[in-house]
Amino acid sequence: MSNGAPAARIEDHAVIGDTSTAALVTRDGTVDWLCLPRFDSTATFAALLGDADHGQWSLRPTDPAATAKRRYHGETLVLSTVWTTADGVVEVTDFMPVGAHRPSLVRRVRGLRGSVEVEQVLRIRFDYALALPWVRQVGGDDDPALLATAGPGSVVVRGVRFRASDHRHTATTTVHDGEVLDTVLTWYPSYRDAPEPVNVDAALAHTVDWWTDWMATAHTEGRHAAATRRSLLFLRAMTHGDTGGVVAAATTSLPEDPGGERNWDYRYVWLRDASLALASLIAHGYRDEAEHWRGWLLRAVAGDPADVQIMYGIAGERELPERELAHLPGYADSKPVRVGNGASTQYQGDVFGEVLAALHDARELGVEESADSWALQRALLGYVEEHWQEPDNGIWEMRGPRRHFTHSRAMIWAAFDRGVAAVEEFGLDGPVERWRTLRETVRAEIEEHGWNAARGSYRQHYDTDEVDASLLVLPQIGFCAADDPRMTGTVRAIEEDLRVGDDGLVLRYRTTAGFDGLTGTEHPFLACSFWLVEQYAGSGRLDDAERLMDVLVGYANDVGMLSEEIDVATGHHIGNTPQVLSHLTLVSAADAISRARGGTTGHRTRTASRSGGTRSWTGLGNRAGSPG
Template sequence: MSRPIEDYALIGDTQTAALVGRDGSIDWLCLPRFDSGACFAALLGNPEHGRWKLAPSSRGPVMVKRRYRPDSLVLETEYTTAEGVVRVVDCMPPRDRTPDVIRLVEGVKGRVCMNMQLVMRFDYGSVVPWVTRETGELRAVAGPDALSLYTPVAVRGHHLTTVADFTVAEGQRIPFVLRWHPSHEPAPEPLDGVEAVADTEAWWKEWFAHCTYQGAWPEAVRTSLMTLKALTYAPTGGIVAAATTSLPERLGGMRNWDYRFCWLRDATFTLYALTLGGFREEAEAWRAWLMRSVAGDPSKLQIMYGVAGERRLTERTLPWLPGYAASKPVRTGNAAVDQFQLDVYGEVMDAIHQANRIGLSSNHRSWDVALVLLDFLESGWQQPDAGMWEVRGDLRHFTYSKVMAWVAFDRAVKAVKRYGLEGPVEHWREVRDRIHQEICESAYDPKLGAFTQAYGSGNLDASLLLLPLVGFVHPKDPRMVGTVRAIERELLDDGLLRRYHTHETDDGLPPGEGRFLACSFWLADNYVLQGRRDEAEALFERLLSLRNDVGLLAEEYDPLSKRQLGNYPQAFSHVGLINTAFNLERYHISPAIHRRENHVAEQEAPASP
């Protein structure tokens, strides 16, 4: 039976990541990159699909307590048994040449009997490697992949797995080091496990020294910033949406997607969150990844790319995996890459604008890219699209998509006026104002008193909460106040927001999903901007309470089963947490923050709230 998603903690080396369960089992690890085949895939299947369990062998009750060492992605899991207390320290050192997993068993009290089970599989559990023993090394090889295990503990083979039984006494430290390398290359030299843990902790502490957050929620914000860093692919600066694939939006359902890619939609939110936290280097790298990835024919702009900017993310199913909680199919790749989503043009333009606004180093090539995108968008904005939720059905004139087209031209006008960049500013202003007028005429329903999901639809969508955050409408405009009220009435369920009513998407999949956590953070942002601070803080605290014991959030939450759902940990959820925390902190200074500008259109110029 699948463990709850929130039972897992994250470790990583800023090129890939592993999920470690409370039971001491690493059930998910892709090597050597986030989007590589998994060598531990038990998360989406069974132990025989690959895992690495290291835990007490006691048959009696075991009390589990875990934490990250302060300001680091070094995980400590402490087990209290009738025999004594043992601690397992897990980490992945920031990469030199190869990815490594370090597991250090420390005796804390008494003598505790331990068991290790290592099930090495490649290609998502489909390939059983050939295992050999060398001096001080156990090596597994199949195709392009090789794993080497180094430990002083005697191990043995058992039914295509590697097992060990040993005892750890108070004061003892027993290392286990697992190293991946291309099978055609010599195995890397063994690491000193104790030293590697210390070096990893020191690396993270040095990174955290740049953090500037001093607000009321330091643990939550710092953990979220650390999660973003862990989801960064360091060689390119790309940030994956999550470390996993196919964790379902509904248990037993079919809404199971691969999130190990980089979404353009996340660009501005992430830029802003990293910069607020003091991490300009990461923001610079993310902006540089963005500019490299989108270069080319603007009509072929994708909504997502691989961690190095790859464009072919072909979706396929893995029939040999039964899926998390029997949620099938298990998918790799993502067919949504071929969708036309209008909003990403605005996201790219907004990212360029925010980079200029927050003072990132000048990049003239980014403006060349912007000019090409705007040229295409001048006619492209009138097309229907799949919307930000990547609906796999008929294309529509989604309101948020049109708003982001408005954002693209709005930011272009500002770039000329504020930063002296060249362009036909009067023409862009005319296009911007024409889009604004059409949206207000076609997407606002006077009877409902709210903006709607798409032109003439009458349905609501949580993405509408972004309208004041991107500056399209003043947060206290009666139309926006009415939209927030309508969303509260129709989409707020047990204090958390639905994205939309899933039966309205007509995407051919059964309805039903959890509550998309980023949407609830957007609602809290709207409360802040409308002066409803007490409600904003109450909602924010509720969202914080949904994190697991080490501070991580998935994509969604199900208030009925009280379980996290969707891919994990989810960058978008943690970005929302960071931005809302800063919004709450700055409320008494200036509520007009986040992505919002202090005007809707120049001729309207409402006063700041």
């Protein structure tokens, strides 16, 4: 990709997954990204960040004029692609079996009409293409298989006879009407025996039923119900089935600024993102997920609250060292390609507010409070009591000096507010008078130092007159009402400074102001635009909310996926995908419109907040963009 043009655009991909990891499949039938056995493991297919020789699995008709149309099978992550050629029609079904002992990727070809010659090209790599595996043929004519091994990992590929040629393996098969051809790749530890073959019929039926049953819980309504349901599905797909950790996206280093350095690894669990994903799931009745995530949280942050990190590995790992993969050219020649995330060592005071608010949401849903879980919350609040005055790196994880970001200060306010609510509304024990006093102290500080009287708006941080899209969450956490004059003034400033393009999508902040310590620029951040939709809906600007919501939903690709940002000049997706923050804020924005129209989905909005304004239990201040 030396010319900087990616083989497939970000929006050309659909995600399939088994709740342990996920693969990205293009419209042309190539698997460009797959990490095994977990989201944050090394990549076996890494063409997304390079080219085919960095690992890829292509499956499509040999007819160059073949056309494809794809969709998910119902409300599942089972992907169906129908290929039409001059000689016939075949359907390719791609899925990852849920609940399997070892992660597998299944590619089934079924003949629908006539005869179609199908070619598979398999380039197996390990460790982000740093390791070329030892590959050998095993099995007979009736059960052919490839075994590929490098270091601790192996894969076995069963179903067709592949032939080796120049570090790739190819197989060409003619599929006739009514015939079925299955090819299955399964990962396993190289020091174990290869697992038994997958029963594809049974695995497919179970996987379809599993996703369908999970989605049956969701109650949605309104014009954007379909987009909401698809977003909930993606949120579940990014939630690890065993640990309960919610990764921010399935990918690393898809750039915020193509050709630039704003490339980050999102395959980890941010406390903020996970809390907000939980809030979206809670809003639609997913109590089991609330309990599962709370268990993950208790394990991950166990110990001294002073050691709490903003992000962890999927099982709660604390060490996430950031390094660069110099051998990969990067998507659209965007370097460096990074794995790990150096922002894990940052201090971001707002995460305490998000976590405590999400746990309060779980209480509201009826998740029973355990002694351990409340003790954890007491400990977190105790730490906030001692450190609430400290500056931080902010929601956007600035690599410059720490500052008093207004959003972070508001989330500190929310932490104390939820502590007060736990005592007042649920009878839990705690120093409620002290928390109430601190809550009012933080509010007074924000109103004095976070307010720009000359412009009539809140400010990004106490040492600037710039605005920031994160200020849009202040009504969502109950700090003020959406129609409060201070909030509507802030919205005007955001509209003036941060909206770009004909559709008026929203930037996180002005990178030209030089606050983030990075070169280059970025594109409108989808979560920020969804926050603006929610603000419009809450302040009576419902027509504006629905207009902007229609635009944002229209940027989803053909299977409903959203990445992190949008290039408004081209409509192309930018940044890691599928982006949990984009999808959870879509859900929250759709719920806000539905409530404004008299619907009942989403969390309740409470009035007469103990600190003034209205309190909404949705939306809570969200993480965004560059972890770094």
